Amino acid sequence: MSALRRCAAALAALLLASLAAASEPVVLYTSADQEHAEVILQSLQRQGLAVRAVFDAEASKAVGLERRLTAERGRPVADVFWNSEFLRTWRLLRAGVLQATPASAGAGVAGDFCGRQVACFGVRSRVLALHRPSMEGQPRPTSVADLADPRWARRVAIARPLFGTTSTHFAALHAAWGEARFVEFLQALKRNQVMILPGNGDVRDAVVAGKAWIGLTDTDDVVGALRRGQPVDMVFPDQSADGAFSVYMTAAVVSHAAHPAEAARLVQALSAEAVERRLIEIGAVQMPLRAALPGAPEIGAQRPRLWFVDPARIEASLDRSIRLIREHLL
Known part of the structure; x- marks a missing residue:
């Protein structure tokens, strides 16, 4: 060649x-x-x-x-x-x-x-999904901390807080509240026999079915249920404080x-x-x-108050919050 x-x-x-x-x-x-x-x-x-x-x-x-x-x-x-x-x-x-x-x-x-x-x-924001028929006539929770109230024992569902937005949210709570209050919250959830489900979609489904009266989940899950005409209401928590973690x-x-x-x-x-x-x-x-x-x-029409947390603060709390979750909740 x-x-x-x-x-x-x-x-x-x-x-x-x-x-x-x-x-x-x-x-x-x-x-x-x-x-x-x-x-x-x-x-x-x-x-x-x-x-x-x-x-x-x-x-x-x-x-x-x-x-x-x-x-x-x-x-x-x-x-x-x-x-x-x-x-x-x-x-x-x-x-x-x-x-x-x-x-x-x-x-x-x-x-x-x-x-x-x-x-x-x-x-997306972290919101409270409420089962409308079960919550009729009940005082509505207005904050994430309300999930630890004994009146809601065996009525609250959350996603497993080692993953996803629930993990991020709990790390933010640890950063904002400090360790003592965070541990107290975890222990109260355990005393109340909170339902710990695989994911946020499972939390929504438990609320839709009335198995849980209150679920901590994401706005996309609740909005999807609302668009399907399912019996849920959505509450943006902590509107008189920092706002809904987003x-x-x-x-x-x-x-x-x-x-x-x-x-x-x-x-x-x-x-x-x-x-x-x-x-x-x-x-x-x-x-x-x-x-x-x-x-x-x-x-x-009126946008809710949203809580945005610096990623550095959450990162600093993530590993510790997960250890505390394993010790006091799971």
Whole structure:
């Protein structure tokens, strides 16, 4: 083979490799509910973004993906992490598993975390789901602390507080209340024989069925029940104090991602205003971080007071709160 032909063959091989790389989808790890995420991803794919999504199970979600991303940090499989909450994103960013991904979405929330380091969008809050028939004529709880009231013994359900938003919420309570009050709360829940269920969806289902009168869960679960006409009411707790503990979605590029440019483009697309609006419409989140966007109709015209906690404070309490939960509640 002549030098010219060898050169031509090499160029052809290089071109084919380039085309193959360009056609490879961006690998997305996400803890968002699959039914909601697929709606968004199908829309983005119609815009020319090729994405292969990897989901996780209901009970573990972000926790399981955090472990997987950490285990793969030497040779990452994922290009982007789209998290349904923020704490594990913060931890992965601090550990160098994720790289800073500047974005306009959510700027100003949680110091420089949102906007400068990750994209933040779409809010869910921790609320009390009430079984309407059982609670008729009963004084309604107005705070998370009310769940420890003996009057609600054997009537309260929570998700297992080692995972997901319940774990994040309990870490925030530990940070805000201090250890003594937090332990007292856990012990009171145990005395009251609180129902500990696998996930937030199970909590909602227990309330809908009347097995629990009160459930601590997320707004998306309760709004879904309301849209199905099920007999539940939704209470945003602690409106006379800090407000309802709230989480927001986050997205960032994985460090040393195989497709960094495409990954950055996907993060920008996920955090766009149109996507945040669509997430509210399909029930994935109920409120926007963008003040100009409306929330879900079930929230009402007057937005509730929301409690956003600095991820650093929650991270500092997470491991300790989990140890205390194991010791005093489980």
